[in-house]
Amino acid sequence: MKKHKDYNCNLGCMVENTLEVIRGKWKGIVLTLLLDKGYRFNELQRQMPGVTQRILTKQLRELEQEGLVIREVISHKPFAVSYSLTELGRTLKPVIHCLKQWSLEHGHKVPALETVTD
Amino acid sequence: MKKHKDYNCNLGCMVENTLEVIRGKWKGIVLTLLLDKGYRFNELQRQMPGVTQRILTKQLRELEQEGLVIREVISHKPFAVSYSLTELGRTLKPVIHCLKQWSLEHGHKVPALETVTD
DNA sequence: CTGTATCCCGGAGGATACTG
DNA sequence: CAGTATCCTCCGGGATACAG
Numbered sequence: 638m639k640k641h642k643d644y645n646c647n648l649g650c651m652v653e654n655t656l657e658v659i660r661g662k663w664k665g666i667v668l669t670l671l672l673d674k675g676y677r678f679n680e681l682q683r684q685m686p687g688v689t690q691r692i693l694t695k696q697l698r699e700l701e702q703e704g705l706v707i708r709e710v711i712s713h714k715p716f717a718v719s720y721s722l723t724e725l726g727r728t729l730k731p732v733i734h735c736l737k738q739w740s741l742e743h744g745h746k747v748p749a750l751e752t753v754t755d
Numbered sequence: 756m757k758k759h760k761d762y763n764c765n766l767g768c769m770v771e772n773t774l775e776v777i778r779g780k781w782k783g784i785v786l787t788l789l790l791d792k793g794y795r796f797n798e799l800q801r802q803m804p805g806v807t808q809r810i811l812t813k814q815l816r817e818l819e820q821e822g823l824v825i826r827e828v829i830s831h832k833p834f835a836v837s838y839s840l841t842e843l844g845r846t847l848k849p850v851i852h853c854l855k856q857w858s859l860e861h862g863h864k865v866p867a868l869e870t871v872t873d
Numbered sequence: 874c875t876g877t878a879t880c881c882c883g884g885a886g887g888a889t890a891c892t893g
Numbered sequence: 894c895a896g897t898a899t900c901c902t903c904c905g906g907g908a909t910a911c912a913g
Contacts, residue, residue: 651858652783652851654868660778662906665770678875689907694876703865716874716913728861733770735853740769743846747821750772780886796895810886812896834893834894 655732658703663688663696668726669733671706675721705729773850776821781806781814786844787851789824793839823847 659665666685670676676684682693697720700706705726711717722729744750777783784803788794794802800811815838818824823844829835840847862868 650784651855651862652787654858654862654865655854656777656783657868658865659774665774666768669770689909690876691878691908692906695906703867705865716876718875725861725864729857732853732857735850736773737769739847739850740772743843744769744772746843747772747776747823749821750775800895807887807889808896809888809898813886828895834896836895 658705659729659732661696661699663693664700665733665736667693667696667700668705668722668729669737671720671722671726672730672733675719677711678718678720681720700726776823777847777850779814779817781811782818783851783854785811785814785818786823786840786847787855789838789840789844790848790851793837795829796836796838799838818844 659668663685667681670681670684678693681697682688682690685693688696697706697708701708704723707721707723707726709719709721711719777786781803785799788799788802796811796815799815800806800808803811806814815824815826819826822841825839825841825844827837827839829837
């Protein structure tokens with residue numbers, strides 16, 4: 638999960654670099670959400686049913702270390718934290734848009750994706 | 756790896772759909788390569804040092820089942836197989852382009868990505 | 874409310890050897 | 894050349910409980 642330079646980085650490697658950043662199971666959704674506006678931790682969690690605190694925290698930490706997300710302590714009294722995108726994180730907008738767009742236009746043609754009607 | 760409908764699919768879910776299709780470790784490179792031209796199995800493998808036959812086969816099979824890649828037996832005498840993109844696979848071009856583009860423009864700003872100088 | 878600490882598990886990915 | 898068959902490792906993801 639941490640190697641990208643071990644082969645000639647002429648072509649597909651670039652794609653790998655970007656993919657690595659958003660490959661985490663919940664990062665796509667997190668980024669999509671944060672692209673819209675800042676979120677508090679529990680707001681985020683509420684928006685993505687299924688994710689546990691530990692995992693969400695983990696994904697956020699990773700995004701933070703990648704410089705895509707900022708974590709800010711809003712208040713201490715009632716402990717509150719806000720997550721939002723950095724400038725760098727915001728540059729992912731076109732990427733996220735591409736992904737979303739493709740899903741809208743062609744996602745339904747992918748057998749594996751529409752078979753999930755369980 | 757196979758669930759996308761278990762939560763409200765209003766926003767980030769779409770992104771997830773697309774991501775799922777290209778999340779495999781070598782799929783990004785495979786798609787990037789095939790976007791250029793058709794490849795024989797061993798040509799593909801040669802282009803991506805580090806991948807084993809088993810894994811490459813697996814990734815290709817998955818892409819095939821997702822309707823993105825076509826496998827064609829070229830010749831039997833000297834056994835030869837060709838892999839290429841389907842029409843659907845070709846629609847991923849803008850997506851791949853986005854990913855590549857982002858890596859070119861911003862990839863170097865990601866700490867985790869440039870730290871890989873080991 | 875927002876985390877961390879443990880323990881756990883499946884499966885993606887890999888190494889190796891064999892086959893048509 | 895292209896692919897399958899085994900076996901194995903590792904870690905991302907999850908469940909649960911606890912803590913500041």
